[in-house]
Amino acid sequence: MKQFSYTITDPEGIHARPAGEFVKAAKAFDSKVTIAKDGKSVDAKKIFGVMGLGAKQGHTIEITVEGADEDAAAAALEEFLKNNL
Numbered sequence: 864m865k866q867f868s869y870t871i872t873d874p875e876g877i878h879a880r881p882a883g884e885f886v887k888a889a890k891a892f893d894s895k896v897t898i899a900k901d902g903k904s905v906d907a908k909k910i911f912g913v914m915g916l917g918a919k920q921g922h923t924i925e926i927t928v929e930g931a932d933e934d935a936a937a938a939a940l941e942e943f944l945k946n947n948l
Contacts, residue, residue, distance in 0.1 A: 864929045865937035869944045876919035881947045886910050888943050894930025896940065907940075 871877065877885070889896040889907040896907035900922060905912030907926070918924055926944075928937045 864927065865933045866925060866927045867937060867941055868923050868925050869941065869948070870923045871918050871920050871948050873948045874920050876922070877913060877916065877948060879914070882913045883910055884947065885940070885943060886913055888940060889936070892928075892930070892932050892936035892939070894928050894933045894936045896936060897927045899925040899927070 897904050898907045900916045900918055
């Protein structure tokens, strides 16, 4: 299992376009990917779950990746967040 935290820097937070792209990136891996914020954890492969977190600029999210390709998935998703959010 791999975990990392990320603080949202985008002024609009996790809005529709980057949320959709993040879900697409998460679906590219076989591993289970979850995002947690303020004690609520959701499946990162479901757009409504990701949007439902309501993550805004300055909020910290915790990403957990578990599965056969967790190393590659965690690295790719962390890079995505840094480049897009």
